[in-house]
Amino acid sequence: MSTLVVRPALPQDEVFLYDLYSAVRAPEFELAPIPAAQKELLIRMQFRAQLAAYTETYPNSCYHLVLLDSNPVGRLWVAPGEGELQLVDIAVHPKLQGKGIGTVLVQRLQQEAAKVRLPIRCCVFRFNPGSLRFHQRLGFSIVREDQTHYYMEWRPVPLL
Numbered sequence: 001m002s003t004l005v006v007r008p009a010l011p012q013d014e015v016f017l018y019d020l021y022s023a024v025r026a027p028e029f030e031l032a033p034i035p036a037a038q039k040e041l042l043i044r045m046q047f048r049a050q051l052a053a054y055t056e057t058y059p060n061s062c063y064h065l066v067l068l069d070s071n072p073v074g075r076l077w078v079a080p081g082e083g084e085l086q087l088v089d090i091a092v093h094p095k096l097q098g099k100g101i102g103t104v105l106v107q108r109l110q111q112e113a114a115k116v117r118l119p120i121r122c123c124v125f126r127f128n129p130g131s132l133r134f135h136q137r138l139g140f141s142i143v144r145e146d147q148t149h150y151y152m153e154w155r156p157v158p159l160l
Contacts, residue, residue: 004104005067006076013065016072021047023094058088066092066105076105085113087122106138114156124150 009017022043029039054061054077061079065072073096077088087109092101113120122140124131126148140152 002069003067004101005070006064006105006108007067009063009065009075013072017065017075018044018047020072020075020091020093021050024091054088058086061086061088066101068096068101073101074105076109078109081121083118085109085118085120087120102134103138106135110138110154110156113154117156117158119156120154122152124152126150 025043025046029043032039034042054063058077058079061077064076064078066074066076074090074092076090079086079088087106090102090105109120120140121143122135124135126145132150135152135154138154140154142150143153144151
């Protein structure tokens with residue numbers, strides 16, 4: 001039986017977290033007509049920019065490493081908000097997607113949110129249909145949208 005653990009990300013996790021980011025983003029760059037070294041530099045700059053933006057936007061957030069049987073397989077970034085939990089980011093390495101890891105992570109978060117009766121909100125890139133389907137399958141609904149993103153929400157079932 002496999003063990004799925006979430007723990008705070010540590011500085012020594014950065015190599016894996018960058019590799020994960022790169023693996024998730026790589027398909028976007030496959031057809032780009034730029035040399036591999038420039039793609040690498042661009043992905044590294046985007047990785048650093050995302051970390052800085054999430055840290056600044058969500059100063060009280062929790063950045064976690066996801067471990068399956070003690071091996072890093074993903075990341076989970078959650079921020080407590082005013083009357084909500086914000087699912088800032090969730091990523092499972094592409095080699096392990098479709099095995100239920102992301103589902104378990106979100107369901108655990110939903111259980112936590114239900115205990116304190118808070119909604120979970122997240123933002124999904126409009127051009128990522130897999131992520132949209134994933135969130136909808138887990139009960140998230142689109143509450144608004146703009147040209148680049150769907151803003152989604154999951155609400156716990158009210159107690160009778």
